Amino acid sequence: MNIQLTLAARYLRGRKLRTTLTTLAILFGVLVIVGMNSLLPAFTRAFQTNVLAAAGQVDATITLKTSDAFDAAKVDRVAAVEGVRVVSGLLNRTVNLPADYLDDDPARPDATGALSLVGIDVAQATALHAYNVQDGRFLADGDADVAVISQSLAELIGLGVGDTLTLPTPTGQTALTIAGILPPRMQLGNEEVFVTLAQAQAMLDMPGLINTIEANFDVVDEDERLALEQAILTELGDTFQLGGLSSNAELLANMDVAQAIFSLLGVLAVLMGGFIIFNTFRTIVAERRRDIGMLRALGAGRRTILGTFLAEGLIQGVIGTVLGILAGYGLGLLGVAALQPILSDMMNVDIGAPVVSPGLLIGSAVIGIGVTLLAGLLPAMSAGRVTPLEALRPSVGAVSLRRLMGVGFWAGVVMIALAVAALLTRDIAFIGLGAVLFVIGLILVGPALVNPVARFFSGLLAAVFARSGTAQLAQGNLTRQPSRAAITASTMLIGMSILILAASVVTSVTAGFGEVMRRSLGSDFILIPPSIAAWGTNVGAGSELADALREVEGVEVVSSLRFAPTQANGAAVSLLGIDPVTYSQVSGLTFSEGDESAYAALAEGRTAILSPAAAVALGAAIGDEVELMTPTGPQLYRVVGVGGDYLNAKITTVYISHDNIAADFNRTEDVLIQANLAAGADRVAAEAGMKDALRDFPQFRLIAGQEYIDENLALFDSVFTALYVLVLFLAVPSVIAMVNTLAIGVIERTREIGMLRAVGSTRGQVRRVVLAEALILAALGTLFGILAGLYLGYMGVAALEAFGYPMTYIFPTMGVIIALVAGIVFGVLAAIIPARQASRLEIVQALRYE
Template identity: 30%
Template sequence: MWRATLRNLLAHKLRLALSGLAIVLGVAFVSGTMIFTDTLSKTFDDLFSSTASDVNVEAASAFDSGLEGSGAVSTVSADAVDEVLEVEGVAAAAGYVQAEGVYVLDRDGAVLDTGGAPGIGISWEPDRQLSSSTLVDGRAPEGPAQVALDVDSAEKAGYALGDSVPVLTTGPRVEAELVGVFTFGDTGGSAGASLAAFDTATAQELFGEPGRFDGISVLAADGVTDAQLRDRVAAALGDGYTVRTADEQAAALAGDFQEGLAFVEVFLLAFAGIALFVGTFIILNTFSMLVAQRTRELALLRALGAGRAQVTRSVLAEALVLGVVGSAVGLAGGFGVAAGLRGLFGSFGLTLDGGLVFALDTVVWAVAVGVLVTVTAAYLPARRAAKTPPVAAMRDDHVAVERSLFRRTVVGSVVAVAGGAALVAALVVDDGSTAASLVGLGALALLLGAIALSPVLARPFLRGIGAALPRLFGTAGRLARENAVRNPRRTAATASALMVGLALVSGFSIIGASTSASVDALVEESLGADYVVSTAVGAPFSAEIAEQIRGIDGVEAVTQQRFGQAAFDGAPTFISAIDADTLDSALVLDYVSGGTEGLRDGGLLVDEDTAASNGWSVGDSVPAVLANGRPLDLTLGGIYAANQAAGTVVVSLDAFTAAGGEPLDRFVYVDLAADADAGAVRSQLEGTLEPYPVVTLKDQAEFAAEQRGFVDQLLLIINALLALSVIIAVLGIVNTLALSVIERTREIGLLRAIGMDRRQLRSMVRLESVVISVYGAVMGLVLGTVLGLALVQALATAGISRPVVPAGRMLLFLAVGAVIGVLAAVWPARRAARLRVLDAVATA
């Protein structure tokens, strides 16, 4: 049996290669994702480990938000450094300052292109044992007019020692002489970030706080372990500090990074799973048709004494070999995928140094997934093969009996109804995360139900849409329709692969269109200001900009908005800090009770959901604490309807600043006087922002377009990944048609013998492919529309308030489905037309 199995594999190399290609693509994406994320993890693990001092001291946070950026200044004093130096076992200790939002400008005055990686300002540590940086040229910076840059930034900007370098800090913009170039960490890489180093006093002045540090690096004396030194330093400093060893510090940073990386990994693996799911249909179709074509051969094996189990194992062995080979090739292709992902993320600023990481678990998972998918898909055809009666080997006219679709209809209907019920439930629950989960479960159930019902729905659909084919294409059209209807299971399996891909693409298109429309509505309804000053990525910027704008003639009001985190009854949440005097001119809030006046003198505004969940009402005392431990004694002064621009909790800018909130703006809203010359004022505003190229001025339409840009970019990535499933679906159609041509060789010969020419034959195959593709496309678009609208409704609490179905794009997808049918039929149609008539008729 093993010899027969191998012979069958070699006899059907091309057919199996097309099926194997689906596994290759899916496994390549799985393994590529794992290789990329392992490389990403190693890059940052090495970076964190090489830059951590023996012991690190930071001011403790009042609560663990699990989120970056508390919005509160939490530092350690110079006295704390002196205390650490007195601890037994400390060889050296020094405070350090570091901050994001410090950008190097190139020779043209533009922000140095890091592709999205952060710009970081650091203090230069002269003690080599405590420093994470190593000079490779020049000397250390001294005084406010000198700076050192990392090697990559200096090379990108084209700066040499002695050049004047403009640096945009979170405080003022500075011009400094480049006196040194350095590498960072043991590997010398900074993962794409730009680094600008100043002496400690200058760093404190520019982006820190004079006399205070972000943390303390501590070096252990000989014979003292990191753990011993940690305990001694912690005991000396007392409460209010977080003291970690080098390993603990690296692990903490790596843990935070891994949380963010987990989303990327799950995101990419989800699309790999979709690709493998779609590929399963191709494997199922391939083995079903191969078994059908080998009916006499398998029956003859049974007649010669082979048992059912042997026949089943033979077919599964073919699948096993296909899975192993496909997994091996896919594993090799994973390196290409990982290299592509590294290049893609590198264009966004995440530069990964060193080679790709190839771990054993990547091999195990890739082979396991590829083999499991292939063998599972081949199981049902293998069982059918085993049931082939031996008498079939003695007959030329044996035809497999078409099984009833009753069971599939019942199961598919039950699953589809359950999916629909989950979608309906998602529309009535109040919790957004629960609604999204229900939509996910409902979507999966609805897809599985549609797949099960697809053969049932295929016949009436194909007969209906195919009714025009005989009129338009004559005999070729009628035969194409009948060929598609003849085996509804095969047609449904072929169309289902395309259905899944287009359902997801069209669903995300609806989400994208709805999000864009909701952004426009949000800006129109919530934004009262004429202009918005902000960075494209929402990074903080100097409050000096708002002060300069206030001095421009024609500007009536300037409103600063900052963000942070605070804990209410121990529960951390984001807060928005905004000018109480000018809030009403900047944002439009729909108050349920109270009003903007309630924000003054330690007031608090919250949206109605927050008030309801906490049982708050206007006049209640609501204590809070910032991450730096400073309290906020607040009184609820107003409750407003949900507003994405304001957020869920608003405090006054004065109260936030007094409690040590970060003195950096995220948005500045500008209102013009009624009699102001808008063009002249805009010119002055742009002139004011010219020294700060990272900060831009937008009117309401431009601001809405900028926000839509983030959504469009994300959807572009999602649709590019989903295109993989569509490509695999196309391979499935090609494979099915090719196998169908082989299966119908004698029939095609008879058609040619009675007068059908090659052109008509090619038309018949193409039309069959188009009908199947259009069926899959229509099913996919219907499902995608249902799922997209359900998810939009579930995300209403997240700000997606305008459901939109992009009709033009949906019609384009339908046209693409038809084009896919034409392209997929090119090779099978040529193969059918090139068959020799006599050889085809003589085929058994």
């Protein structure tokens, strides 16, 4: 093994440029995998921390499956179960805070974006938990407007014992006097504000209700504990569960999808690196034919030759993977810095540092090193099979077209034909399979198309490099090794196809979501809570706020959304209550099934409108019934329409009437309010009146509907710009591949370049030959990439449409233009180093090159 490592290290040091470029290819792929998959878990963790405050260390935490509130008398029923030692009922609610709420200073960063308001029965809670008060006192039964907080929260907000902490509630702001300070909070979750249970019920307008029961058991045997848990569930009924709250589970599911997408992009980047490595090693085998022959003649066995090439791949794979992991963490940090302002504004979430798990490190190492070894395996095996005589014999020149149009070519043709047929079916499953076949088919037919495509583009380049003959020389150099050129172009194909895919989705999303946005956010004014879509973390307002807005002079109509978490047919969904009469006057759903008559139908018994995403997830259509889990048990709702709005377009949402969400889910709290003005109303005076009505409800932000639309469109633009930058970043391996191929070509043609210089060719003409090769390669990869990207784009839009998103396919004209420009730029960039390398060759040394 020593001789193999020694030879591998010597070869790598001898070709520093090629070694660097090949290592960069795998570094780049690992960078994308680590960067993206460290960023999304950080966001998921931050969201869970914001929504689900961690429970204390107890034997059981009992909640409704809907995570809704229930009668406090359930505590006594749990306490009566044999084996339960002590129980405590509490009302726990996340309170999202508006920006600058605690310090009222825009120049200073917010101390915290959310708190957990915890109402406890003091006697029960102190029997279950030990509260070690560091300063002041703990809560006492009968305390009113009194709170106990942790030292860490006290330091964050600069308050102490005797100071006042004011919090927004559905009934207006409540001022709490801090009676005691607990040790700093060590558990994952929001900082907690403890009040008495009666105080929390009054603040949240939930008299007699709790949403969590904590219990400790007398038994320690695992089987006995399981039996006791089952006994508790039997006592309470099948609407309850043991475990954490399920609020906003549907949003977390969407984040899992996003993480899968970014993982796919990372794998594609690694595969592009694999193409580069495969191409490089295959060329190295051809370049070292004489070296291999000499080694074989001196007694080296096939295993020695195979081991040498695999050792080269292993060294480059390890170095590229380690550097890729480090660079990926840096990319995650940049992503956090870029996303933090957006998520803070839209969802009131503080992301924190990227999360690099052991599984991510191991997976990245396996993929990075594994792809490198696999990419080098076939060329290494080919090198091992070379006999001494064959290796020392002069190599054969051109490859015939008949040889290229073999089994692989015709298999590729069949795959492309099947892909086109799949497109005609309009079935997303067949289209998805067709996308894979189409890309593989293009790669397989690529070598046979190199000659005609290169001839076409060399004809175009001949007009640029008139009468110099450089375009024809470039064409001849590429067609001499069509397989190598096709594999190099395949990396460009993958990169450009991802770009066109992204452009197709972006264009279609902009059109589809833009239409839905204007329809659902087109009211004159909107009262926005701190967090959009994650409705369960917001503290809304009672009906008195909407009533006060209706009293403002100039306001014609006011309508609101109300939220309740639930499950439909066993799946977590977001339940929104709307007023069937006023909702369509200030907003509107975009219907994919049914029409606006569905609003009136909501007032007729238990009926529901499903969002497209919910219709897909639940497999339901108009006339079907879906089972919604309520605090008192399951209820059947009949579907009267399928439609969605902009704010909930990505979430599995069910819309029911205000009456039904109040009767079945006990929810009367408005989480978003929209208002329209009467014709001819004084807009400035009406806005001032609404701000006065909002004085006691600072959790809402008053904004004009058009202004909010403009905010969201600006957010779209920034996200899509970042997406284009990311996708162009993913195309970087294609530049590395072309530099590698061109540099290898220069080395192979050293004597040929020397002869050209000897018969009078200038350094500039040699540079133009390499530049023409790069441009033809880039054109080949870009052409194939655009074709593949258009197919993938159609597939992506069709998939999103099938999952219920408001999408209509729009041809990505701008994306195609960007791809063409990027192809030319990449071609020029790829030619710089090899062209300089070729033009600086000394004539005598080049002619003596072996």
